[in-house]
Amino acid sequence: xxxxxxxxxxxxxxxxxxxxxxxxxxxxxxxxxxxxxxxxxxxxxxxxxxxxxxxxxxxxxxxxxxxxxxxxxxxxxxxxxxxxxxxxxxxxxxxxxxxxxxxxxxxxxxxxxxxxxxxxxxxxxxxxxxxxxxxxxxxxxxxxxxxxxxxxxxxxxxxxxxxxxxxx
Numbered sequence: 164x165x166x167x168x169x170x171x172x173x174x175x176x177x178x179x180x181x182x183x184x185x186x187x188x189x190x191x192x193x194x195x196x197x198x199x200x201x202x203x204x205x206x207x208x209x210x211x212x213x214x215x216x217x218x219x220x221x222x223x224x225x226x227x228x229x230x231x232x233x234x235x236x237x238x239x240x241x242x243x244x245x246x247x248x249x250x251x252x253x254x255x256x257x258x259x260x261x262x263x264x265x266x267x268x269x270x271x272x273x274x275x276x277x278x279x280x281x282x283x284x285x286x287x288x289x290x291x292x293x294x295x296x297x298x299x300x301x302x303x304x305x306x307x308x309x310x311x312x313x314x315x316x317x318x319x320x321x322x323x324x325x326x327x328x329x330x331x
Contacts, residue, residue, distance in 0.1 A: 177208055182218065194302050195229035198274070215291050221247075221283040225276070232272040233297045236290040240264045240275065245283035249275045272300050 185203045192198035199222065206216035221227055227240075230250065240249075246259045252271035257278075258264070266273050268290075277283040293310035303319045 175209055177205060187220070192226075192229045194299055194304070195226060197224075198226040198228050200225065200227060213291055215287075215289045217287045218243075219285050219287055221245075221275070221277045221285075223277050223280055223282070227275040227277075227283075227285070227287070229299050230272050230274040230301050231297050231299050232270060233266075233289075233295055234269050235295045236292055237268050238266040238287070238289040240266075240288075241286040243284040243286060245277060245281050246279035247275050247283050248278045249273065272298065 182203060182205065185208070187201040187203045190200055190202050201220045203218040204215070205218055206214050219227065240263070242258050242260055242262045244260055246257065249256045249258050249264055251264075251266075251273045258275070264273075275283070275285075294308060296305065296307040298305050298319075304316055305319060305322060306314055306316050308314045
C-alpha cells in the first residue's frame with residue numbers, strides 16, 4: 164500500500180527561503196571537465212516526473228554542459244544573474260539577466276560558457292521522456308536511452324544503419 168499524497172500545497176511549493184537552504188549538488192559533465200555547475204533540482208523536490216527544472220550556478224570560465232543536442236527532448240534556459248556566451252550551432256550569442264533560450268528537440272547543438280566575472284545563475288528546464296537520443300558533436304558520440312533501461316553511449320563511427328552500412 165502506498166502512502167497517500169499530502170493534502171493542500173504541502174510538497175508543491177518551494178519558498179525562496181527553502182530553495183536558498185537547499186545544498187545543491189556539484190556536478191561535472193562526464194565528457195567535459197570544464198562543464199561544472201551546482202545544481203538544485205526544483206522539479207525533483209516537488210515530485211515532478213515529466214520535467215526537469217534546475218536552478219544552476221556556474222563559476223566564471225566554466226561551461227553549463229558539453230556541447231550537445233537532444234533529438235526528442237526540448238530544453239530551455241532563463242538567465243537570472245551573470246553574463247555568458249551561448250553557443251548555438253556555430254553562432255556565439257552574449258546573454259545576461261532576463262534572457263531566455265529555447266532549445267527545440269532536433270535543433271542545433273548548444274552550450275553556455277560563463278564569460279562574466281560573477282557566477283552565472285540560470286533556471287534550466289528540460290523534458291524527461293521515456294526515450295531520448297542526443298549527440299555530442301565535438302566528442303563524436305551519441306547517447307541514448309529507452310524506457311526502463313540505462314543510458315548508453317556509442318561513438319558516431321560505430322553506429323550502423325539498418326542496411327549495415329556505417330553512419331557518417
